[in-house]
Amino acid sequence: MPSSSFVVLLGVLLASGVSVAQSEAAASLPGVRRVELTPDDALSVPEIAISAGLSTTFLFDSGLKRDEVELEGRDRFSLVDEGQATLRLVPSARLTVGERLRLVVRFRDGAAPASASFLLRVHPAKAEPLVEVYRDMRTLETYQQEAREVRAQLVQCQGDVARLLAEQSVPGGLAGLVSSGVLDENGVTGRVVTKDIVQAVGNANALEAASVKSYRSATGVAVEIKLKVKAGAPPWVAKGATLRGKAGAELNVLRLWQQRPIAIGEFGLVVVEADATTEAAQGAFSLKLWEEDGPRTITLGNVTFP
Structure with missing residues (x-):
């Protein structure tokens, strides 16, 4: 027009x-969420944001028992793709905003922790695209990457603060x-x-x-x-x-x-x-x-x- x-x-x-x-x-949710599992934090359940039509992929450093993945409300997901050490989820619009769904995965090798639980929280528009889950010691490279991401977020926050302060000093x-x-x-x-x-x-x-x-x-x-x-x-x-x-x-x-x-x-x-x-x-x-x-x-x- x-x-x-x-x-x-x-x-x-x-x-x-x-x-x-x-x-x-x-801004969007961070590109990578990193979760570290230890044998003594079995009661700790990380909360992961998901959203209808957006993909969330879990990447594990251990093989999964693919036939023992428990996903609450599985029939309301458009895609549930279970790999050897990955799990990709795409929720459908049938999920309700604010709803929380439990996800449990079990590992093949029998080492502790033998399983991991997550709470999937349905957000109206944002999802965490990649969740890396570690049972063993993480590599130095992953810590370095995480530090770079934190620094980038800090720079963005500093920019936002500077912009807000500048706006307070300008005329209407x-x-x-x-x-x-x-x-x-x-x-x-x-x-x-x-x-x-x-x-x-x-x-x-x-x-x-x-x-x-x-x-x-x-x-x-x-x-x-x-x-x-x-x-x-x-x-x-x-x-x-x-x-x-x-x-x-x-x-x-x-x-x-x-x-x-x-x-x-x-x-x-x-x-x-x-x-x-x-x-x-x-x-x-x-x-x-x-x-x-x-x-x-x-x-x-x-x-x-x-």
Whole structure:
């Protein structure tokens, strides 16, 4: 559909309401989760995040008894692939957000610990893609890799803190947008994408996007959704958001802002802001919003930016 370019004072919009929601996590879950098993921690049960349609793979350093893998709710997984020392899980949409399922694996060699238990927690949008499980001593290389990952996370946290501190010192309104470097000579471009959006059928009875607008600045993107709550007892408050491209890569969500809690039958404004270069903002994205510890989510496909 045709798009129009105009300067949008998005910063004024974000400052004009009460922030009732913050992003649950600015980035995706870590690429590798490492679990070390010892004979005396049999009662310790690690919790692993899984999500519908996303793959979680367990990689063990010992062979498994493939016919003795116990997976609660196995029939509600789209894929359960048991290998010699691997286990790949892809949950289906039949799982409920917040649900916890028990997974037990047993090892072939009979050494202690003879088995390992995990608690799979269903997240609305995020999953731990790779879980490495060690029974023996880990190699030096794995510790070095883990240290590198911790340092990278620390650098990201330091950057987030610096950005938040810088935001506290800039003026509001248009002056704030200019001083922050968000505006270039093209300003902020906007596009109404309501008619292009594909809303997931499974959410049709709970939430409805009445209008969707997308924006792009020199440093990032934003999506403005006018949301209606159609079903559910308590007012709906957004807890987290993801913006995922077709290749599966996620944009770094910086802010999730909501005008007010949305009661049944009412409309409310939700804004999602993310880091993105002009190149990274190309193509169609899937936007997912979810509430805290609740089943009501909304997924909007084919979100594009100017």
